[in-house]
Amino acid sequence: MDQIIRIENVTKKYGDFCAVDDLNLIIKKGSFFGLLGPNGAGKTTLINMLIGLLKPVSGEIYIMDQKMERNNVFLKRQIGIVPQYMNLDKDLTVKENLILSAKLFGITGKQREEQIESLLNHMDLKKVENRMSKKLSGGMQRKLMIAKALIHDPEILFLDEPTVGVDLNSRRKIWDILKLMKDRGKTIILTTHYIEEAESLCDEIALMDKGKIFYKDTSDNLKSSLGRYTIEYFDENKVTRYRYFETIDDANKFSNDIKESFILRDLSLEDVFYNFTNRKVI
Numbered sequence: 001m002d003q004i005i006r007i008e009n010v011t012k013k014y015g016d017f018c019a020v021d022d023l024n025l026i027i028k029k030g031s032f033f034g035l036l037g038p039n040g041a042g043k044t045t046l047i048n049m050l051i052g053l054l055k056p057v058s059g060e061i062y063i064m065d066q067k068m069e070r071n072n073v074f075l076k077r078q079i080g081i082v083p084q085y086m087n088l089d090k091d092l093t094v095k096e097n098l099i100l101s102a103k104l105f106g107i108t109g110k111q112r113e114e115q116i117e118s119l120l121n122h123m124d125l126k127k128v129e130n131r132m133s134k135k136l137s138g139g140m141q142r143k144l145m146i147a148k149a150l151i152h153d154p155e156i157l158f159l160d161e162p163t164v165g166v167d168l169n170s171r172r173k174i175w176d177i178l179k180l181m182k183d184r185g186k187t188i189i190l191t192t193h194y195i196e197e198a199e200s201l202c203d204e205i206a207l208m209d210k211g212k213i214f215y216k217d218t219s220d221n222l223k224s225s226l227g228r229y230t231i232e233y234f235d236e237n238k239v240t241r242y243r244y245f246e247t248i249d250d251a252n253k254f255s256n257d258i259k260e261s262f263i264l265r266d267l268s269l270e271d272v273f274y275n276f277t278n279r280k281v282i
């Protein structure tokens with residue numbers, strides 16, 4: 001697979017604070033790439049540099065072999081953005097929001113009508129096309145934000161926490177929409193706190209903390225790097241400890257010596273993250 005994004009030694013500081021620290025990363029064309037990390041890890045800062053909204057203090061970002069800079073109009077047309085904050089015009093209807101976005105990209109006439117119809121149907125928004133967007137549920141608002149981001153049929157879609165505050169049903173619906181985008185060959189980059197979101201969608205996951213990516217692989221490889229089973233138990237000071245095992249026999253043997261209560265379960269991506277950072281993702 002060809003690379004579509006190349007990040008070379010990128011650093012971003014806010015005053016003296018280093019939010020993204022000398023980061024290198026390659027993202028392959030057509031991949032569904034997940035950036036996972038706790039609050040303050042630097043995910044949004046990294047995304048904002050990738051979309052040309054923030055300038056690194058050092059290092060370079062290349063998208064489709066072009067340097068990403070604020071005024072790179074070609075690249076801006078290749079990317080769609082679903083930001084963390086609500087970016088809808090709340091006093092416009094669903095359809096009017098899409099018309100406005102289309103106008104910003106110079107999409108007019110029949111092409112605009114067809115693209116909007118297709119997105120409304122695809123996102124299950126046709127029945128609410130004339131509803132004010134402020135009257136939509138949180139899940140529908142998120143779907144409309146995704147539709148807005150896709151209005152110009154971009155090659156790359158960036159989503160910053162796309163399902164925060166969205167109920168489980170709508171979250172699954174959004175996942176289906178994103179899976180379809182990937183099937184259409186788009187490259188998708190997603191930041192999330194939700195481990196199961198990254199596990200379910202992403203073919204590659206980067207674990208980020210304190211401005212650095214410290215691990216990047218498929219979800220299965222990330223997990224098998226640690227083992228297959230986890231025992232969670234209280235130590236003598238009533239502090240929860242975690243131990244990881246390759247086989248159930250080894251886990252059972254270890255559990256025989258535990259004096260307090262314990263849980264034996266399948267190893268999760270959360271365990272991988274916790275093992276490396278001593279921090280939970282959420």
Ligand SMILES: Nc1ncnc2c1ncn2[C@@H]1O[C@H](COP(=O)(O)OP(=O)(O)OP(=O)(O)O)[C@@H](O)[C@H]1O
Nearest residue numbers: 014017019037038039040041042043044045046193
């Ligand atoms: N404009 C800013 N000025 C100063 N510090 C900032 C600014 N934006 C972000 N930060 C700090 O940089 C760090 C990284 O923030 P960022 O929003 O990139 O993290 P994140 O991983 O996206 O977190 P979250 O999951 O909470 O959105 C945090 O400590 C944050 O407080």
